[in-house]
Amino acid sequence: MFEKVVKIIGEQLGLDDVSHVEPTTSLMNDLEADSLDAVEIIMAIEDEFGVEIPDEEAEKFKNIGDIVKYVEANQ
Amino acid sequence: MSRRVVVTGLGCITPLGAGKDALWNGMLSGKSGIDYITRFDTSDYPTKIAAEVKDFNPEDYIEKKEIKKMDRFTQYAVAASSLAVKDAELNIESLNAEKIGVILGSGVGGIETLEEQHMRLHEKGPKRVSPFFIPMMISNIGAGYVSMILGAKGPNSTIVTACASATNAIGEAFKTIERGAADVIITGGMEAGITPLSIGGFCSMKAMSTRNEEPQKASSPFDAKRDGFVMGEGAGIIILEDLEHAIKRGAKIYAEIVGYGMSADAYHITAPSPEGEGAARSMMEAINDADITPEAIDYINAHGTSTPYNDKFETMAIKRVFKEHAYKLSVSSTKSMTGHLLGAAGGVEAIACVMAVNQDKVPPTINYETPDPELDLDYVPNQYKERVVNYALSNSLGFGGHNATIIFKKYQ
Numbered sequence: 001m002f003e004k005v006v007k008i009i010g011e012q013l014g015l016d017d018v019s020h021v022e023p024t025t026s027l028m029n030d031l032e033a034d035s036l037d038a039v040e041i042i043m044a045i046e047d048e049f050g051v052e053i054p055d056e057e058a059e060k061f062k063n064i065g066d067i068v069k070y071v072e073a074n075q
Numbered sequence: 076m077s078r079r080v081v082v083t084g085l086g087c088i089t090p091l092g093a094g095k096d097a098l099w100n101g102m103l104s105g106k107s108g109i110d111y112i113t114r115f116d117t118s119d120y121p122t123k124i125a126a127e128v129k130d131f132n133p134e135d136y137i138e139k140k141e142i143k144k145m146d147r148f149t150q151y152a153v154a155a156s157s158l159a160v161k162d163a164e165l166n167i168e169s170l171n172a173e174k175i176g177v178i179l180g181s182g183v184g185g186i187e188t189l190e191e192q193h194m195r196l197h198e199k200g201p202k203r204v205s206p207f208f209i210p211m212m213i214s215n216i217g218a219g220y221v222s223m224i225l226g227a228k229g230p231n232s233t234i235v236t237a238c239a240s241a242t243n244a245i246g247e248a249f250k251t252i253e254r255g256a257a258d259v260i261i262t263g264g265m266e267a268g269i270t271p272l273s274i275g276g277f278c279s280m281k282a283m284s285t286r287n288e289e290p291q292k293a294s295s296p297f298d299a300k301r302d303g304f305v306m307g308e309g310a311g312i313i314i315l316e317d318l319e320h321a322i323k324r325g326a327k328i329y330a331e332i333v334g335y336g337m338s339a340d341a342y343h344i345t346a347p348s349p350e351g352e353g354a355a356r357s358m359m360e361a362i363n364d365a366d367i368t369p370e371a372i373d374y375i376n377a378h379g380t381s382t383p384y385n386d387k388f389e390t391m392a393i394k395r396v397f398k399e400h401a402y403k404l405s406v407s408s409t410k411s412m413t414g415h416l417l418g419a420a421g422g423v424e425a426i427a428c429v430m431a432v433n434q435d436k437v438p439p440t441i442n443y444e445t446p447d448p449e450l451d452l453d454y455v456p457n458q459y460k461e462r463v464v465n466y467a468l469s470n471s472l473g474f475g476g477h478n479a480t481i482i483f484k485k486y487q
Contacts, residue, residue: 014140039206047203 002068008048009064012041023065042067051075080252081486083259083326084163084314085426086155090126090307090413094158098413098423099430102438103459107291107412109305115271122283124290125269126307126414137224144207145220146185147267147308151419152217153224155310156261160225163314163326165259167226176229176257177218178248179312180240180264182418182473184214187270217265217310229257235418237473238378239337240264241311242421246335246481248315258320263312263422277306280345282382294415295442296379296408297386297454304380307414311422313429330429331484334367334468336360340476347384347472351392354378354470357478358396361468365482369397372404372482374437374467376424379408380415389470390450405462407455411441421471425481428467432485435463 002023010018013031027033027041042058045051045067051074061067087094090108091101101108108126117123128151133142136154145153156177160167167175192208210216215233222231230251234243241264248262268274277283284303286293294305321328338360340353347354362369377389386408394401409427416423427438436459443456467483 012143014138014143016139036206036210043203043205047199 001072004048005045005064005068005071008044009041012044013037021064023068024063026063045071049075077253078255079318079331080249080315081318081321081331082313082329082429082483083316083321084159084165085329085429086157086159086162087309087311087423087426088128088131088151088155089309089311089423090128093131093154095162095426095430098426102409102412102427103436105412105439105441105457107441108307109290109293109414111290112269112274114269120274121278121285122274123287124284124293124305125274126305127269128309144211146188146211148181148185148265149217149220151267151308151310152179152265153220155263155265155312156221156225159261159312159314165314171258172226172228174229174258175227176248176251176260177221177227177231178234178244178251178260178262179218179221180234180236180244180418180421181214181217182235182237182240182266183268183273185212185216186268186273188212190270190272221261225261227261230260236477236479237475238415238417238420239471239473239477239479240418240421242425242469242471242479242481243337243477245313245315245421245425246337246479249332249335249481252315252317259314259316261312262315263310263425264416264419265310266417266419267308268417269306269308274306284381292442294381294411295444296377296381296411296440297390297447297450298443299445299447301381301383301386303382304410305414307416309416309423310419311416311424311426313422313425328486330432331486332481333484334361334365334482336364336480338478340478342476345474347388348476351388351395353476354389354392354472354478355395357480358392358468358470361480361482367466370400372397372466372468373462373464374428374431375404375406376428376467376469377406377408378470378472379410379440381408381410385472387449389472390452393452401452405437405455405460406452407438407440409438421469421479424469424471428469428483431467432464432483436461437464
């Protein structure tokens with residue numbers, strides 16, 4: 001699950017190397033994503049895993065680990 | 076006295092290649108950039124040909140993570156602008172950035188993005204429309220992105236006048252420098268309209284050539300057998316600069332821009348006004364702005380779309396303005412080779428005019444085989460011509476009745 005999420009993030013942000021990405025990595029603080037990137041990434045994750053992530057939940061995510069936990073709990 | 080404005084850099088992404096040398100050498104050798112459309116399945120379309128940009132790799136110009144956020148028209152604009160700035164050997168830094176601007180033209184902006192996102196809306200619903208849809212599609216984002224990537228903080232805008240867009244943009248950039256609001260402006264046009272919806276629309280207008288059996292011959296401006304335009308795409312960018320500024324930094328100077336005119340037909344959404352009355356006034360405005368007489372013009376890069384109407388009325392407009400001199404000047408349509416780049420056309424054709432005054436060579440109208448009795452000017456058929464070009468004039472005429480003309484002069 002984590003690897004799949006990282007792959008989606010890497011594709012959306014055009015990252016060549018995602019080996020340094022960890023569950024504690026923050027999209028905005030560490031990977032230089034802006035608010036539009038974040039929306040696009042959430043959309044791609046919703047599509048990939050067939051979950052719906054409400055905006056108020058998405059706003060609580062502090063790092064990639066939080067996204068993975070939410071998807072695992074709601075899939 | 077107003078400031079003199081010169082051309083110090085040229086850059087382009089075109090169906091004839093990337094960079095001014097590929098474009099100019101392609102034009103002089105009479106090369107056609109037209110072939111079968113590869114972007115989508117044209118089985119149901121009456122027109123199956125276009126002048127696509129080939130071998131374009133956006134990663135040569137743009138960071139990978141930015142490419143995904145740009146419609147193709149913006150990628151072309153950024154790439155061509157980068158080439159032009161490099162050609163001008165212009166360093167944009169904190170000291171001069173606020174006096175360096177970007178004024179571009181585009182007919183429609185990000186129509187490919189619009190079509191893709193509209194499909195997503197229908198297939199997956201509104202929650203799947205990309206947050207990048209709006210900033211990728213809007214016509215002004217090309218100029219916005221060029222400023223962001225090159226750091227140009229001066230005057231920045233986008234002109235939308237259909238096929239006259241780039242020529243209007245260059246004219247406005249010229250005037251902006253002339254009045255002192257900027258020292259340098261990156262200007263020209265950008266377009267990427269070879270898409271299913273866009274080609275479908277032009278096909279329905281019966282504006283496009285259907286000579287699918289011989290793509291390289293389909294764009295035949297001023298020829299009796301012309302049957303419509305062939306769509307092209309890309310970007311044509313020139314660097315305009317205050318003469319003093321250019322001299323001070325030791326820039327090479329290709330040519331001077333001396334005239335800008337525009338007019339409206341106030342007649343019909345797509346048909347030119349009878350006898351080219353509107354186009355004639357645009358040319359006359361530019362000639363007056365340059366403070367010369369019509370007899371000074373040596374070369375006209377015509378709008379020359381290869382539609383029955385345009386080429387007839389533009390020829391009448393030229394005769395109206397130039398009278399006897401119309402038969403002494405050279406008139407050519409480089410769209411015979413590049414196809415019609417719509418909102419980018421004036422940018423690519425400005426480069427052709429700049430090179431003509433710089434090199435004393437006039438690019439040809441290829442595919443000129445059957446003279447039309449009504450069209451009797453020197454259209455520079457099939458072979459480029461050597462002649463002294465002190466002044467070159469470029470016309471761009473757009474749907475909506477927009478007419479724009481710019482004039483370049485040999486720098487001395």
